[in-house]
Amino acid sequence: MNTRQSYMPGPAAGAEVRKEGSHWTLILVRELHHPPERVWQALTDPAHLREWAPFDADRSLATVGPVQLSTVGTPMVSESNVKRADAPRLLEYSWGGNDLRWELQSLGGGTRLTLWHNIDQRFISWGAAGWHICFDVLDRFLSDDPMGRMVGPDVMKFSGWQRLTAEYAKQFGG
Numbered sequence: 715m716n717t718r719q720s721y722m723p724g725p726a727a728g729a730e731v732r733k734e735g736s737h738w739t740l741i742l743v744r745e746l747h748h749p750p751e752r753v754w755q756a757l758t759d760p761a762h763l764r765e766w767a768p769f770d771a772d773r774s775l776a777t778v779g780p781v782q783l784s785t786v787g788t789p790m791v792s793e794s795n796v797k798r799a800d801a802p803r804l805l806e807y808s809w810g811g812n813d814l815r816w817e818l819q820s821l822g823g824g825t826r827l828t829l830w831h832n833i834d835q836r837f838i839s840w841g842a843a844g845w846h847i848c849f850d851v852l853d854r855f856l857s858d859d860p861m862g863r864m865v866g867p868d869v870m871k872f873s874g875w876q877r878l879t880a881e882y883a884k885q886f887g888g
Contacts (some may be wrong), residue, residue, distance in 0.1 A: 715758035721861060723850055723874045729842045735821045740831045740841050748856040750818040753825045754853060757816055766852040767846060769809060769867040776801060782811050787866025824876035838886055844869065844880035 732739045746753055747847070756762040758776040759832050768793075769831045772782040776799050783794045790810065797813075799804040805816040815830040827849070847864050869875045 718881060719848070721874070723847055723866075723878055726842065726878055726885055727847065729882065729885070731838055731886050738833055738835045738838060740833050740838055741767070742829045742831075742842065742849070743847050744827050745821060745824060746827055746853055747824045750802040750820050750822065750825045750851075753818055753827060754805075756856060757818075757876060758799070758801075758806055759846070762855070764863070765860055765862050766848055768848060770865075775799065775805060775807060781805075781807070785810065785866065786863070787868060802851075807820045839879050840885035841883040842886075843875050844873070846878055846882075847875060849871075 728744055729742045732741065739773055741781050754776075756766065758774050760771045760774060763771055763775075767786075769783040769785050772784075774842050775781060778796050778799055779805065781794050783792045784790070785792070792808070792810045794808045796805070796807040796855045797803055805814075807814055813830075813832045817830075819826040825844070829845060831841060831845070847869060850865075851861060851863055864872065864875075870886065
């Protein structure tokens with residue numbers, strides 16, 4: 715059995731939700747055993763994004779300016795904008811009308827990765843489950859044990875995603 719066939723995500727953890735006015739923010743934290751410079755490359759390089767992220771980028775996200783992000787498995791192409799790119803610690807950009815902020819903190823020989831994702835309230839548990847799986851795939855990719863990205867409509871058929879969505883919905887009261 716290969717890595718992908720045997721993959722099952724762990725329990726819903728490392729996520730919280732904040733509400734400010736009418737805006738909802740999903741916050742996810744993951745500790746990775748890889749240095750910030752390596753994680754930064756995975757967050758910004760289009761070839762690396764194709765290994766784990768829910769979108770493809772038409773250029774590197776390592777510099778400020780316009781970028782097209784194409785959501786995997788859908789016809790949605792977002793005219794996006796990288797607002798901040800302070801390697802290897804802070805990355806901010808828009809995707810699909812929402813803002814994402816990635817913070818990388820050196821943690822021993824690894825990285826504490828924090829994502830703030832402004833998201834529609836109706837999709838918080840879906841977003842948490844999706845990012846949870848993306849982070850697992852990212853970690854495997856960085857560990858040189860790639861399993862291929864699991865995103866979009868295909869991941870919604872995966873029992874692990876369905877379980878995570880239910881767990882996050884219960885955790886967030888949805």
